[in-house]
Amino acid sequence: MTTNLLEFKDVQYTYPGGKAPVLRGISLGIPEGKKCVLLGRNGCGKSTLFLHGNGIFQPQRGEVFWRGQSFVYKRSFLQEMTKKVGLVFQDPEHQLIASTVSEDVSYGLLNQRLAPELVRKKVHQILERFGLLAMADAPIHHLSLGQKRRLALAGVMVLEPELLLLDEPTAYLDRYQTKNLLRELDQIHAHGTTVLMATHDLDVAFEWAEWICVLDEGRVVFAGEPDEALAKREMLEELDLGVPLIADVWAALPIELREEWGGKVPRSLAEFTQRMNVSRFGENP
Structure with a gap:
């Protein structure tokens, strides 16, 4: 029986000043241990759902659960959730906050008040794993977009989350960079992390995913295996996703x-x- 790590029940959210909800009563469970994809065109609610996934946003209606426990919107609980649910934004500039590569990766570890020796060890290991060790002391503004995205991913994975959320990680990447990213995500998944990637790239989604959810206008219109989604060709084309x-x-x-x-x-x-x-x-x- 599949266990849901993260679960949304009747979640609704409207941005301040917005005229209509961005999320319209979403109920959805993210299966543990799967390579998952959240599909939908721009503006369907993918990013907003992710911001509810580790407590950055609080539902205006409904609940979010982690392993069956309802989210508690207090500092101690939310700090714990940032370790369990890692979120990588579409634009790495929104995530990178320090001056150098090693300082940025160490930021989350230092917030956990770990011993300096352990922080240095973990930072070295994660930079080596993501091919960033040679630029450990490099200023972040010297990095390319692809390097910044890898750094943002490394900064999340150094905390060893159980669930990794990635918002449009292949946007603006060429085919070579996309293949490298998918290989990195395969390795992350092989080490035991459940991965959920938001995208509107059908080719990437169906080649990589084991489970797919489709959103449209803030609602879930499909959730299941890729072959089942492909059998609903008419639905995909009506949503302007194509095949x-x-x-x-x-x-x-x-x-x-x-x-x-x-x-x-x-x-x-x-x-x-x-x-x-x-x-x-x-x-x-």
Whole structure:
């Protein structure tokens, strides 16, 4: 049985001065141990939902739960939640607050009042893990966008959260940088962290995710496995999300060939190529 780490029940939120709710009674559970994606076009409520996920925002109606315990909007509880639920913003400039790389990564650890020797050890380990050790003393304003995003991710992961929330992490990244990011997220997931990524990139979502939720106008319209979402092609197109390119390529093949190559839409080009080679040569190349 799947356990939900984070759960939203009938959550509603309207920004001050706003005319309509951004979140309209959202009820949703984030399954533990999965690589998850939150899909939806811009303005559907993805970022606002994330800001409720570790207590930065408080629902105006409804409740948020962590492992079945309702959020308590007091300093001690919320400080604990920032360790359990790590949030990486879309724009790293909103997250990086120190002068140098190592100072920024150490900020959250110092707030925990850890011994200086332990802080130095953890900072060294996380900078090495994310390929930032050589620039430990570099001023943050000298970093590229990709390096700043990696630093923001390192600053969250040094706290060893159980759940990692990433808001549009592939925005403005090229294909090479996106592949590197997804490899990093695979490693984070392999070390035991549940990952939830907000995006409107269908190709990234269906290649990487094990579980998908679709939002539209502040409501949940789908939650389940990627194959189930792909079967709702009409819904995806009505929401202006479209379908992954690989799904269009698959649909263009003769039905006999699709059945011979496994029936279901491949999740990636690599899987497509593998099925084709198995069909032609009878074994994996």
